[in-house]
Amino acid sequence: MIVCIAEKPSVARDIADVLGAKTKKDGYIEGNGYQVTWTFGHLCTLKEPHEYTPSWKAWSLSSLPMIPPRFGIKLISDPGIEKQFRIIEGLMQNADEIINCGDAGQEGELIQRWVMQKAGAHCPVKRLWISSLTEEAIREGFSKLKDQKEFQPLYEAGLSRAIGDWVLGMNATRLYTLKYGQNRQILSIGRVQTPTLALIVKRQQEIENFTPQQYWVLATLYRETTFSAIIRKSDEELAQEESDAKENPKKAKKAEGNRGIPPITDLATGQALMERIKNVPFTVTEVAKKQGTEAPPRLFDLTSLQVECNKKFAYSADETLKLIQSLYEKKVTTYPRVDTTFLSDDIYPKCPNILAGLTPYTVFTAPLAGQKLIKSKKVFDNSKVTDHHAIIPTGQPPVNLTEMEKRVFDLVTRRFIAVFYPDCKFATTTVIGEADSIEFKATGKQILDPGWRVIFAKPQTNLPEGMTDPDAEARENDEEHSLPAFVKGESGPHLPKLDEKWTQPPRPYTEATLLRAMETAGKLVDNDELRDALKENGIGRPSTRAAIIETLFKRHYIRKERKNLIATPTGIELVGLIRExxxxxxxxxxxxxxxxREIEKKSYDATTFLNELKQMVSEIVHSVLSDNTNRRVTTIEETATKTATTSTVKQPKKKAGTSRKNASPATPAPTIPSDNELVGKSCPLCGKGTIIKGKTAYGCSEWKNGCTYRKPF
Structure with missing residues (x-):
């Protein structure tokens, strides 16, 4: 008998239908020589500390670091899981062959390997590796089953990740809780969770400590067109342009010289310039026209889809992951937990049939029918595809979708159709003029051939039934704005003006911008090619980033204000405590x-990785235990803190003199100095800086060097 094990019952049913297994049993489906069973995601997990050494059950600094000589797994304590595992164990003990039908990814591999190990499976194991759950994909996958040994590096990477997270999380959480938590609360530390929180806290500090600078913009109105004065670039801007050109020569801007006036930072200078030009004719000195093309947007990987859904619909990363997972299980989109925006060459011959199946989008697919589809290297590139390709529709009819699922499906489908349309062709016009030697510039853009843009264009008349237009707001930025016909040498009267402006602080992270920052290890990158290069060093994986953000909410380290992610006082203090x-x-x-990732590619040794991680944890423990500064977390977050996932709960008023629950009764309430007394005092967190007054809170003068002390007004 051949035993197939899937990751969830719905997938097992799809596989059983294709294999001809029709008889439903308790915990599996049987027939045609197959027994198809399932897990419910993880059935096994790594053992708890006390299951290695009983003395590790008590939280004690003296027991750190906790590093077992050999890691083991256990069954998750749950009656339903235990029952299903016994069924799986019985099937595997009598199997002639096992087919691992888990999700085709690192986590899916780990889930099923642990179950097989725990069940004592000893027969040959094959691997089903598919990118969609359509009948055609399942049949093709079973015709090309692989030996499970081919996926050993994938398993080793997943196992290394799990062990690494255990070693760091278990030790660092106990370490920081016992050292700095004052026995009041658990301070949760994680390999990905903590640097993600640090990104949010750092951005918040930059905003809090930002001092707006006033400046003025000189402009003039000539022939109903606004021309803005050309501003000379600073040395920093020129250096950045040079650096960008070296990193990405293809995108380097053509050198135009550093022309223009210095930035206007005082009103008197601006008024003098305006007086200087108001009675002088405006003369057009240059008219430059250039044609260009714009390729269709890239197909979606999971992160870019989460970013887009957060921007357009305010869906959280976790919501988007659940929605695209549901679409995958409903067989209308391909495997979602991917980190590539490319397709492999073998998908190209299947694309006409996929397009033909998208009947609600016939108005867009009809022009492509019967002709050879465009095959761009920006879409089809085997070298950019590893385990899975970008997220695309399967061509199955999108029926029984929820409203939220329809929106996500619509995004994926339009992107897919668009890559087979021609590039958008446009013309740009740049006009330079001057008045009394002060140069001004105006630019215009005209769409010559919309190409792929018709897929996203207004009016909203060609939308499939039940679909809403997701691009209406974003499209406003892409509107063409043509200029009147200007001729070099023409001259005439104009109306100058001086506008007051203020420099703006960085924007708080949203889930969309935080996902991008996690993807590129904190570097803000707009260019797709450079982003691809930085992905190798991103923090977390596409499939885990949503869970990391949700964990920060649940720990009450961050909260949401509209779409903005704001660190709570506890989150800020925790990051401030961490010197490592x-x-x-x-x-x-x-x-x-x-x-x-290199372990997965067989270019790095898993044992070396774990030894390095164990050494790092030992050094962190030594460093924290050697800290004699008496620093502590002083803020406690109530469990009813307002977050994006919980509502505001009114707390009963405390009687005067009563202490907060779980607070140490021996600790007297601190005397809080008045606001006037705070400024200039020594920082209570780092001890190096002094208290300064910001826009909305008091902070530390050492904030640039990492101190996170903050007291709201």
């Missing part, structure tokens, strides 16, 4: 992530 860069640096954590 390996715990909170996105770049350094990204290096560990890269090593895990």
């Amino acid at each position: 860069e390996l715990l909170k640096s996105a770049e350094l954590t990204g290096i560990w992530e890269k090593k895990l």
